[in-house]
Amino acid sequence: MQDLESLGMKRGLLYETIITTQNKNGTPNAAPIGVVCKNKNEIVLNLFEGTHTLENIKASSKFIVNILKDPLVFVGCTTEDLSYDYFKKHNNDFYIKNTDAFFIASVTSIKGIEKEDNVSKSKMSIVKASADEIIIKKNCVEPLNRAIFAIIESLVYSTRIKIVDEETSQIYAERIHEMSRIVNRVGSLDHKKAMQDILKYIEKR
Numbered sequence: 001m002q003d004l005e006s007l008g009m010k011r012g013l014l015y016e017t018i019i020t021t022q023n024k025n026g027t028p029n030a031a032p033i034g035v036v037c038k039n040k041n042e043i044v045l046n047l048f049e050g051t052h053t054l055e056n057i058k059a060s061s062k063f064i065v066n067i068l069k070d071p072l073v074f075v076g077c078t079t080e081d082l083s084y085d086y087f088k089k090h091n092n093d094f095y096i097k098n099t100d101a102f103f104i105a106s107v108t109s110i111k112g113i114e115k116e117d118n119v120s121k122s123k124m125s126i127v128k129a130s131a132d133e134i135i136i137k138k139n140c141v142e143p144l145n146r147a148i149f150a151i152i153e154s155l156v157y158s159t160r161i162k163i164v165d166e167e168t169s170q171i172y173a174e175r176i177h178e179m180s181r182i183v184n185r186v187g188s189l190d191h192k193k194a195m196q197d198i199l200k201y202i203e204k205r
């Protein structure tokens, strides 16, 4: 049987996906949402209160996770409502037509929390769900994880940090530290180790 491992999802990592749901009036909704892989069949989402995605998931107790890397889909559904042409139906649920793979997720629990940082407090819901039906549409499927991009960007800065002036070098160091925070949030142990090695390397500069 196919599971999240067959999609290349690894336990503990956070993947950037497009979640499709159905609005109350029957129209499709799509939004970029981070999905944490808990194990072979379970995922967790952290959703801000007020998003259509959360409202629709609360109403139907299910959603579709689209695994794709199309930049126009990511940007299109963030900056505007993605045009109807982008969607297709699987039974009664919408998915993104050109997705590499998708799965239907059934909600197992929703818990409301308040998240606080230095600047603000926000209401969120932690949505746990099981991956029920997995459909692979393209030969090569690789779920999007930001850690490798953050590492490569940091590595590029690390090679330049010694040849720029002090002020620019300071800016590059701050960017690398910001990317290290991303890696710690979304990456694997290998990603975190690689990032630590970059931080050690730039400290010696």
Ligand SMILES: Cc1cc2nc3c(=O)[nH]c(=O)nc-3n(C[C@H](O)[C@H](O)[C@H](O)COP(=O)(O)O)c2cc1C
Binding pocket: 016, 029, 030, 031, 032, 033, 034, 035, 045, 046, 047, 048, 050, 051, 052, 053, 054, 078
């Ligand atoms: C790459 C990416 C990942 C995101 N992950 C989340 C997330 O995990 N939870 C969340 O509430 N919003 C997340 N967002 C923000 C939502 O996509 C954004 O608020 C969107 O407008 C919600 O759309 P909706 O109201 O149609 O659901 C993310 C945005 C991007 C670009």
